Amino acid sequence: MATPMQPTRHLTVLYDANCPLCVHIRHWLLGQRWLVPLRLVPAGSFEAQRLFPRLDHAATLREITVIGDAGQVWTGTDAFIVCLWALAEHRPKAIWLATPAGRPFARGVMYAASAWRQAVRTGEEAACDEQCSVPG
Numbered sequence: 001m002a003t004p005m006q007p008t009r010h011l012t013v014l015y016d017a018n019c020p021l022c023v024h025i026r027h028w029l030l031g032q033r034w035l036v037p038l039r040l041v042p043a044g045s046f047e048a049q050r051l052f053p054r055l056d057h058a059a060t061l062r063e064i065t066v067i068g069d070a071g072q073v074w075t076g077t078d079a080f081i082v083c084l085w086a087l088a089e090h091r092p093k094a095i096w097l098a099t100p101a102g103r104p105f106a107r108g109v110m111y112a113a114s115a116w117r118q119a120v121r122t123g124e125e126a127a128c129d130e131q132c133s134v135p136g
Contacts, residue, residue, distance in 0.1 A: 010037040011086055012051065013079075014065040017042035019117055022064075029083065036086040063114075077103070077110045 013029065016022040026040050041048050043060035052067060059065070059075070066079040074082045084094035097106040 008036050008086075009069045010039060011069070011082065012039040012041055012067045013083060014041055014043040014048055014052075014055075014060045014067070016061050016117075017045070020120060021113060021117055029087075032090070033088040034086055035088050035091060038083070038086055077106050080110055081106055 013026075015026050029038055029040060041051065043065065044057045048055070048060065049057055055065070055067075055073070063076045064079040064083075066074045066082045068074075068082075081094050081097050084090040084097065087094075096102040
């Protein structure tokens with residue numbers, strides 16, 4: 001199961017601050033009612049590197065990364081599900097998305113988001129290049 005198995009006091013979401021979709025989702029997350037507090041930190045930032053010195057910060061710019069207060073790390077589809085799990089209105093959906101029946105839908109959302117990111121990223125500012133992917 002992709003959702004946290006032990007009590008979680010807070011989650012840190014690393015998002016690409018140069019990606020319009022990621023910034024939009026950040027604002028959306030800030031407007032939700034949280035069951036687990038979220039800390040939203042720009043991926044690759046000084047703060048992210050200070051908080052999580054052992055992470056591959058280049059990878060956090062390619063895919064969403066969520067870190068639990070006990071050091072758990074979720075990326076890609078799992079990170080998406082964990083973000084929904086932290087939200088009051090979306091926890092039941094997250095629990096279903098973590099099942100074998102729901103996981104293909106979560107993966108599809110992540111593939112669509114990855115394709116959209118690739119389509120809107122241009123020039124040298126692009127942090128998400130042809131290596132962008134959404135693992136299982």
